[in-house]
Amino acid sequence: MNRNKNYKVLFSNLYKDVQMHENAKMSEYTNFRVGGPVNILLTPNTKEQIIETIKICKENNIPFYILGNGSNVLVKDSGISGVVIKLSEFNNIVRNGNIIKAESGALLKDVSDEALKASLTGFEFACGIPGSVGGAVFMNAGAYDGEISFIIKEAEVMDEKGNVITLSKDKLELGYRTSIIMKKNYVVISATFSLKYGEKDKIEGRVSELTHRRENKQPLEFPSAGSTFKRPEGYFAGKLIQDAGLKGFTLGGAAVSDKHSGFIINKGNATAKDILDLIEHVQKEVKKQFGVDLYPEVRIIGED
């Protein structure tokens, strides 16, 4: 952490009415429940505030990191230097016919509820993904044969020069857990989804079926970031890890879940180092036994 700047003063005009969190512990803002402090965590609630916050960071050479709901990040124990811009307060959802436009901090669950209310189908796959719209577009999140690329119409993004532009679906370069947002460090401001009218009962049934599948298969009772590794072509990460004999393998407070070997969980008192060491151990074992490289899906950030 860089302790030499007075971050609060830099942002005081912009955040008169919104609390600024100095030395915020990232363990409190991420699903994995690990990670050291960041100099300051800001929660803008308008588009202008997001743009202005990033402008101040750039003008003052302050590194900044965008956080959605923190469900796919692992922050290291020494924390993050600079600013975390957490978008959870920027979360408006507007529906117009079969089109839903959501601000980037809106939760996927809330968009899914909005779709269900209007008997719109297509968003059910995302009802149990504990992320925000921005994080989901960034990752091209997907589950149960659905993914963001199937339903997104366009996204409003901030490019590397600070311009806000609208990119249609084909310009978003959405692939398996990747997007132009990830490749070029863009910021998602909002996303627009095009859904289809369906039967409310069927949509509701699918949502509850997928929710039960998650509850039965995933260790939702423990902090994690979901699937720790990307799916290697031709394999399933969880199966490889299980076949390598690593189911339940524990290192410090981190463990390969007994319930789903694709999940590394925090058993309660893990450090980020425990989790990172376990990720490395799993990678080495799977490579040794099956010759397959596993790459983390979880975004690892912060300082050693």
Ligand SMILES: Cc1cc2nc3c(=O)[nH]c(=O)nc-3n(C[C@H](O)[C@H](O)[C@H](O)COP(=O)(O)OP(=O)(O)OC[C@H]3O[C@@H](n4cnc5c(N)ncnc54)[C@H](O)[C@@H]3O)c2cc1C
């Ligand atoms: C129990 C569990 C189950 C999960 N199941 C699934 C699943 O089925 N399918 C799946 O795909 N994922 C799954 N995940 C992972 C995660 O929920 C998704 O990747 C989700 O889309 C991340 O959204 P987030 O808002 O939490 O992003 P964060 O974790 O906050 O951030 C993830 C990345 O996105 C970037 N980012 C976030 N918002 C923006 C923005 N507005 N603009 C630019 N960059 C941004 C961040 O900088 C970071 O690099 C699961 C996670 C958990 C804990």
